Amino acid sequence: MKKRFLNNIWFFEDFLPNERKTSTWGFLIDKIIYSGKSKFQKIEIFKTKEFGDVLVLDGLVQLSTKYEYIYHEMLVHPAFIYHNNPQIILIIGGGDGGVLREVLKYRVKEVYLVDIDKKVIEVSQKYLPSVSLNSFKDKRLKIFYEDAFDFVKRYKNYFDIIIDDITDDIGSPFSLWKKSFYKDVSNALKSEGIFAVQTGLVKEKFGYKAREKIRSIFPFSKLQKAFVDCFPLGEHSFFFASKRINFDKISIKEIEEKLNKLKIKTKYYSPKIHFASTII
16 A cells, blocks of 8 residues: 655555564655556556565565566576476466566477466566566467466466466465365476466465465475565565475586576576575
8 A cells, every 4th residue: 555654655565364464564655657457456566766666466566676586586497497308388477577587598498478467467568678578579478368277277287387476365366376276287287397386475374375285286395485675574485396306306516507508697596595595
């Protein structure tokens, strides 16, 4: 929500029910770059001194241009490191284009992006071009404007990696936090496939419940985390799951060799960060 104090406009995050009851946070808005509503949610972009430009959906901060690379690199690169040769990728959500930008650094064959809200993609490309870096023009990309809950049901043993980059379990994406959805994701993945999903702050209840649901479906899983400054109340969690891949069987040397071979450039993610992020 936005509040005005002495001619200054402040933003305060609208927290999820039963979450962060004793904490609140906000920031001073220098300028409202965009404010509007789509069929599904309220979309806002603010210019700030502290975080750069900030994307907010239904009162929840999604990214800041100053720190988004940490979030997007940690959601994407561990999954690609764990997989031997990912070729067909599905991105669920990710309308800002940050996940897409990182995925396209790899030699993938096809990338499917399914987002129910076309307006988020349009607004992000217009007002947040530094996030996607023209990734939406890549010929390997196929975009579907529909509900991912129904979309994944149409695929069996098809994707090498599925990356779930949706908002927290409130509003339009609520069905994408259900156990039945995770079962459909498992079916849509190949036997050696990997599921990567953001699950909010490490200690949030909804994230903990989501990880428990995923663990009940996938035999192998791994929690990794990073502090992303535009989510200042704790470390953000990135969860990886697979039917066959044991995430503990990889070394720093193997990660270094793979990143060097593929000439992958990152600002935050590294072999050392990969292992440090798994320490609970």
